[in-house]
Amino acid sequence: MRGHDRINTCLPDELLVEIFRRLDSKPSRDACSLVCKRWLNLERLSRSTLRIGASGSPDHFVKLITRCFVNVRTVHVDERLSLPAQLGRRFGSESFRPSPKLRYVKEKAGSEDSEFETSYISDAGLTVLGEGFSKLEKLSLIWCNNVSSMGLVSIAQKCRSLKSLDLQGCYVGDPGLAAVGECCRQLEDLNLRFCEGLSDKGMVELALGCGKSLKSLGVAACAKITDISLEAVGSHCKSLETLSLDSEYISNKGLLAVAKGCPLLKVLKLHSVNVTDEALAAVGTGCSLLELLALYSLQRFTDKGLQAIGNGCKKLKNLTLSDCYFLSDKGLEAIATGCKELTHLEVNGCHNIGTMGLESIGKSCQQLTELALLFCQKIGNNALLEVGRGCKLLQALHLVDCSGIGDEGICGIARGCRKLKKLHIRRCYEIGNKGIVAIGEYCKSLMDLSLRFCDRVGDEALVAIGQGCSLQHLNVSGCHQIGDAGIIAIARGCPQLSYLDVSVLQNLGDMAMAELGEGCPLLKEILLSHCRQITDVGISHLVKNCTLLESCHMVYCPGITAAGVATMVSGCANMKKVLVEKWKVSQRTKRRAGPVISYLCMDL
Template sequence: MRGHDRINRCLPDELLIEIFRRLLDSKPSRDACSLVCKRWLNLERLSRSTLHIGASGCPDHFLSRITRRFVNVKTVHIDERLSLPIQFRRRCGSESTSSYTKKRRYVKEKSGSEDSDFETSSISDAMLSVLGEGFSKLEKLSLIWCNNVTSTGLASLAQKCSLLKSLDLQGCYVGDPGLAAVGQCCKRLEDLNLRFCEGLTDAGVVELALGCGKSLNTLGVAACAKITDISLEAVGLHCKSLETLSLDSEYVSDKGMLAVAKGCPLLKVLKIQCVNVTDEALAVVGTCCLSLEFLALFSLQKFTDKGLRAIGSGCKKLKNLTLSDCYFLSDKGLEAIATGCKELTHLEVNGCHNIGTLGLESIGKYCQQLTELALLFCQKIGNKALLEVGRGCNKLQALHLVDCSSIGDEGICGIARGCRNLKKLHIRRCYEIGNKGISAIGEYCNSLTDLSLRFCDRVGDEALVAVGQGCSLHHLNVSGCHQIGDAGIIAIARGCPQLRSLDISVLQNLGDMAMAELGEGCPLLKEILLSHCRQITDVGIGHLVRNCSLLESCHMVYCPGITAAGVATVVSSCTNIKKVLVEKWKVSERTKRRSGSVITYLCMEL
């Protein structure tokens, strides 16, 4: 019956709150519910457990208000890299806005209006204390690049939020007293991120380890010049339950890593970028950390096959391995991993120039559980390696190749025939791969949904016709493949109705016919990039947007055939549009007035 409120009369508060909580991942839905009536507004506020906050002109005043409104919040993310527009912040009140003028930054937003000013300021220690008082149930807190937060504010918050389990202080210039207070008060702390915390020294980390070392599960340290082996020795001594360590430091050596490896036997995830760590430390990791599942080694200049052999001998549970810029590793080290870590599912080799075909062949022979393989800047790995992977790793679902000059069609054909569950194939600047290899992918890999072929000069229409006939793609990137023209994109349009995103930038032979086919065949398209496509005109754009009503993003700079009329067509026809990248001179004053907020300019003066 019209006008009869069936929901509010029948449903109790507890049930409505539970319904709102189940909408946790849908902010628009929650916001819409809060507008129904005052009761729903209040109940929706009670159901909120997570808040994301950017920088604002009056952050302290803003935080004081939300602590009164959302009393059951357990997770708060404050990121001062994110700006809020002045129009929104003025709602805080002019009296408070004028009181926070110490640190302001005005950014000209590249939108339709040239006066779209953005002002940012920083949260203070006083408001961090208010945050602690208002959110006493707080369990997770992120303070990203909050430059004005000091030990005083952090200590005050720690005293009030004893239930804190996760703390992210990335980019905050807090000192040792603040971190010591966290250790003394937050005995349940499990996750701590100290990346770019330049004000910390060993004293603060030692106090933290003494206070909450028993509960600490995850620790991240990067770019902290005053944190040395002394800190890691304290971690190894007191943090027996540590499972994840991420370390990027020039001031940590084998001494610190040895302490962690011997003292934290439950370690499962280890990511290190420390130029002074050698095989000696990795050998102890292989001996003591038998539960290790994820290992990432970046730029270890003193690391050789000896360390990798120790990992292969001891870490039988290893599933994910990343080797980046480790110049002294060779095929023998990778062979040790292959024979010892047969549960390996993810492997990335990036810039390790002494690893070649033999090393990867061993992976194909022994690591039958492999599901993702990434080879970046691997000049010595050839087709035989991928043939072996194709024969032995039939569970492979994702393959990434970047600047692998020795890999061609033969290797890709081997992958296609053997890895028929392949879902993602990303290739960039592999100039020996052409139509034959990609056609085989289209013929055999019918589960493929994500294909990227960036700047692969030998790939043309023939390959895309095969892919369109054999695969139902959701994502396609063929930017820079200059041999691709209308025929290839038309085949994709007719064979891939589920296509969501498409990058056809720098395709000089592509014209309006392909745009018309995309408009007819791909109604779910949300993102298209067609910059530097000189044959596409306003006519093609009109055909594209006629049926692609879900389009959210369109990049079309340096397209001489697209004029102000084409830009207007896009913004007026696509009700969901959020971003249009175009030259400034192609946007009419009328389009600026109607849709200036979604226009972004790449080149301001063209």
Template sequence: MRGHDWINTCLPDELIEEIFQRVDSKSDRDACSLVCKRWLGLERLSRTTLRIGASSCPDLFVNLLASRFPNVKTVHIDERLAISLPVHLGKRRGRDKTKLTPRRLHYSDEKSEEGDFESVSLTDNGLTALADEFVKLEKLSLIWCSDISSFGLTSFAQKCASLRSLDLQGCYIGDQGLAAVGKCCQQLQDLNLRFCEGLSDRGLIDLAIGCGESLKSLGVAACAKITDISLEAVGSNCKFLETLSLDSEYIHNKGVMAVAQGCNLLKVLKIQCSNVTDDTLTAVATSCLSLELLALYSFQQFTDKGLCAVGKGCKKLKSLTLSDCYFLSDKGLEAIATGCTELTHLEVNGCHNIGTIGLESVGRSCLHLTELALLYCQRISNCALSEVGKGCKNLQALHLVDCSSVGDDAISNIGRGCQNLKKLHIRRCYEVGNKGIIAVGEHCHSLTDLSLRFCDRVGDEALIAIGQGCSLQYLNVSGCIQIGDAGIVAIARGCPRLTQLDVSVLQNLGDMALVELGEGCPLLKDIVLSHCHQITDVGLSHLVKKCTMLKSCQAVYCPRITTAGVATVVSTCPNMKKLLVEKCKVSPRTRRRAGSIISYLCVEL
């Protein structure tokens, strides 16, 4: 019957809640909650995760959310993210004009009615309220909540025995609070202590003793008082640890080796410790036979010896990151390639002694490789990538930055051999030109993400081939000075699913390209037009009138875009969140209308 509400009549609450839980998009869930009061209540009951930025009354904010979303199991509070609430908590719209401003400093400039300073950071009281109100809480993330102390964490831990994940990044809590977590939260599996400067070995030891049977993931960074002593306790007590991330100059071989020898189930190891040497990697290779991910950052005291040991022992290794490891050479990478044939992800960043021979070995042996990143690798030549193209047929993502010896022959072989390629990012590889990118366009029909930043030999012919062969969603050709209207027009006509576009510093790009983008790419959300000297208000007007989903636009140093063009963007794009322009191009009327979304480039220094 027309007009009959079949859904609310026939479907029980449990089924509608189940439907809401399967809706991934927050905006879609919010839209569902506006249908009727019943759906609003059911959607609130089905919500299991909350993300909270900084607010003027965080403690009251927690109470308000808890009353509306009683089944929440995961809470993220990040005080780096500033938000403002439209109305004062607890008061109806129209009765109080007080505006809650975003958190800027630790203390408010204005006094509250009681004469005290208004809190703008979550306090121990708010943390206690979290424990009291969210009775099903399992995961808590407190990012840079600087007013949290051991007292609040102790109170929280005593009431949240079912807690499984705790992130305390940037929180200045002490050993007493962490010890309370270890004593009370004995189901804890994941713990992040990055930038917790108030902690020492005592707190981590107590935690390891209390949560030794459950802890699976531990992260420590910039904690000067956490040393090898507490890591030895982790190795002795946390037998089921699977993930360890360390960033400290106070940790040496002794501590990491204790974890490696005691935690045989370790699968993920990330180390940025300047005092760790080959001995540690040898211990890892001997004891951690289940290791799947190894990331080594800024290592200056170990050589190919350690990497050769990993290649011999860690046969299950799937992901390897080597960043600023100056003493590694082709020998170490060859050992990994021949020993760890299940490798799927490889990143080599700033390892200047790794060259062609090592990567050729990867191409011949690591046939399951899906992602390869080569950053600042001056010694890697076309031959190496050609070998990857021949052997790594499953490659889906390739990142190249400042690889001066890589040119068209390498990219052509990648295009012909790796036809499953979905992402190709190339930056400042000046030998790459049209020939290589044309081969990618002709063979890699699954490509959706292409970035060619400052590849000044790439021109319109390359983008024409891409437009004819690929359906891009993301394109960045910033600084490719030979690209003009013809190339972007081909993209506009061939890539209707394009959502992000960066054409900055294209001196030959004009209004025709923007008109075609407006006609062919209705899903466009983010565009960067900075330093495009030929673009005018006319082209910009055509673009924004057709691309109604635009959320972000950057148009600085575009001399032919005037105050009228900026006003057109503001008046035409209802979804615009950020507009970056010169201050002189924003009229008082435009500033009044959309001041909150306009950002200015500082040019008056």
């Protein structure tokens, strides 16, 4: 019956709260909160996650939100993000939407002439947070400069159900970490990256307190955390599954303790100049459940260590080798022989790994789904031919500065890896039309193609792609042989295209823009910088039907004037960012869409 409120009459509070929790769309939840006061209050009860940025007074916002949202379990505080003051009154939203800010001005405490309130959450704010959200399970404090051990002690004492704690960039000390160990006996995930105030004393007390529950630990740039801390982790954290270490103060002694004491370790990310084959051998022997291994800049690490990993870690699925100069084909062959379940492999800057090593991967690792080869000058076409023959499940291939790989290798991938969805190539100057034409002919599932600064790729390649694939993302920046014909083929063959980068294409003109406007109505982001032939006419054709556009870069386009900028801004209601030279923005456009405009050069 019209005018009769059947929902509020029949449905109990508990059912409405559950309905609100199951709504995936944030705008839908916000709309529900505006129906009536009852729905507003119940919708607040359904909120479990809050995000708080900087600016204004975060401590004040904390006081307000703790009164409105009583069932919050997760709080993210990130002081790299700003919080517009007007959002302080919008308590119906789950997160206060932030906008990026590189640096904030911190006013001196107690200054009478200060125009702005401090934009950093303090220990007092953390105290209020702990009192208001005593059931808190996840807390992230990212680069919170004013937070000290005092605030962390308050959180630890009041939020004893805490399971995840991220302190990245916070200058907290040992007393705070010790309190976490003593009070938060359910803690599973701890991130201490860039926590320069911590030392071994705090880490040891943490391991003694909550070592039994700890499953994930991250440490980076903590000069006072040494092998002593890792020995404590190895002794008390028997359930540890993930360890990320980036430190020049960690050596074999610490990692040996972890390898012997943490048999459940599944993820190990290591960046340390002091670790040698001895430590990696211990990981291979003691961590048989290891699934992900990432090794960065290990200058004293050789094939012997990688062979130990291949012999012992049979469940390894994801391997990253970056700037490990003393590795050769023998090490990669050991991985191929021992780790048959490998699905992801990245080789970056390991200059002694060549064709033979990757051939062994192609022959033995049939489950491989993603392969990245960066700055691998010794890897040639035969390697990719073997990958094409053996890795039929490959879905993503990344190639950067691989001078030995050309069309022959890409054709091998195209013929063998028919499930390929993503192909990213940058500065591989031996790859031309032939290889990309083969991709268009055989890889019908391709959705993401990036060909950056590939001098030999032209319109013929994109015609084949347009006829054979339905791309969603395309980047051909710097491919100077591509012109209107290639982009027109994409526009006609890829109606699902949402991202396009055609920067530095000197032969691209308005005809291609008109075709994109007609054929790609879902386009959201386009980069046109350094395209000298595109004019205001092309921009008008583009925005006519591409009404979903959100971002456009068009600096150094002499044919685009202030009128073209105005057309772009006025024709796209969803526009969030237009990057352009400042002198091309008229006063009217600035008044109409000032927050949307980004300038190439800011006034100093």
